[in-house]
Amino acid sequence: MPQKKATLIGLVAILLWSAIVGLIKSVSEGFGPIAGAALIYSCSAILLLFSVGFPNLKKFPRLYVIIGSVLFVCYELCLSLSLGFTHSGRQAIEVGMVNYLWPSMTIVLAVIVNRQKVSPLIIPGVILAVAGICRVLGGDQGFSISEMTHNIMENPLSYGLAFSGAIIWAIYCVVTKKIANGNNGITLFFILTALTLWVKYFISPQPAFDAHFQTWVSLALAAMAMGFGYAAWNLGILHGNVTVLAAASYFIPIISSILAAFILSSHLTLSFWQGTAMVSLGSLVCWWSTRTAVTKSVSSKISE
Template sequence: MAVMQRKQATLVGLVAVLLWSSIVGLIRGVSESFGPTGGAALIYTVASALLWIAVGKVRLRALPRAYLIWGSVLFVSYELCLSLSIGYASSARQAIEVGMVNYLWPAFTMLAAILFNRQRASWLIVPGFVVAIVGICAVLGGEQGLDLAGMARNVRDNPLSYGLAFAGAVIWAGYCTVTARIAQGKNAVTLFFMLTALALWAKYLFTGGEAMAFSMAGAVYLALAAGAMGFGYAAWNVGILHGNVTVLAGASYFIPVLSAALAAALLQAPLSFAFWKGAAMVVAGSILCWLATHGKGERSAPAEGASQTT
């Protein structure tokens, strides 16, 4: 019975991987109807309600103060960068590229764990990080692949979106590193989603948000995006707590490729062979970074904390 329950929990966790892989395309679909800020605010509002139902209410007194403060700041900052970077993209293809930049976070997380959490690592961390960075350069180089001049032109076309995506990758690496030490096994993701929704509504109200065009297609995208966000986190927590963590960790590293494939289908944005080669390099680099630290342990006692990803 215990083996069966573990397998079921692992399957639930794998569902989270699929749900998160759809987020880039769905966020873009919502932003096209409701605007970058208003669309994101609606997504996180609905997702907060879904999480409240699926995970339960937040017990503030049970949360460590440091985790409450730093977790809130880093999580909200990351989600703002993620959603707005996709929403501000000037085309569907650019939204997919921006989403790929965000998936540098696994490599950054490993580096942060080495620098700040005393995580031991092998020499594989160096080629892993380099391969991931070169992969992103290939993705941003357009049809020519690894073309630095083309990449520079691409980024200059919309520095805000690409800058937000890159900042988000760094911030999420910081969130994973910090909360692993201070969360004490607690999970405040419902609260963090609510705070993200409030921050987005504040931006929408005080900075002159874009007009929202309600439509059936937009409403469907909104429901799907909020469901992918909210139920993705709920499913991931079930998998991490009761399933095979090794299987789930390995599967999560393939999210960039799955995300690009689903976004390309949803947004009807064909992607070049050069893009897929770059995406594969991002995945390979992240896996090498993981292998560099897998089984190495920490120089000090590891802190307990809930594993989260997006």
């Protein structure tokens, strides 16, 4: 596949993933948090079975199957339920933004675990990303601790799940890269996530469905965004320009907020957009700090 075409497909994946926050919240409003998430992952798993196929588990390292499955399922549960249990569209967008701390966390964890070379730029990058979340949660008050505390305590479950998800996904990205040996168990992981959600649905009382035509449309779109998003990303990473895709992925918080605001008909203030920009810029600076360090290392070896 030509590199330009593969890169374009990878960029489409970024656009699809950016719509997930608004779509998950929209589906949960009609089917409920648990059932909505279960339906999304079930449909996505079916799409992945046809587009990616079911992996040959005999070729997979056992450690990757076990650890990868647990981390992936835990993350997807945190992501979907954190959004599903929110009280409003605006809160869902804020919770989604907390989850987008994972790029910065991934880079920091990779530096610690892999002893990856990094420039001092990583410190202001992390500070900027965290400050951006504080700006988002502070509302119109800016960096107000009391306002942030009030927002979080209004729904500690959703914000807690989103933050936990960011940590889990950072661990998943770093750990699975070391133990996967190039294998991709995404179809298996989606099936396990769907099964886990259905078990939760059937063993606990759930609200009745209140699904309308728009909810079914959101379900179809969410399933395609999830399933085709991962499939498209794999193609992009394998055959496209990885540098372009990596840089573009750090703008997901901004694109996601725009799409979620449209899907959920939510009005977002200037302070929110300022915080969102800070999160994206902070993550981009963290990523650039690793590239800068690698470039300097290569340059010094050449000069020797």
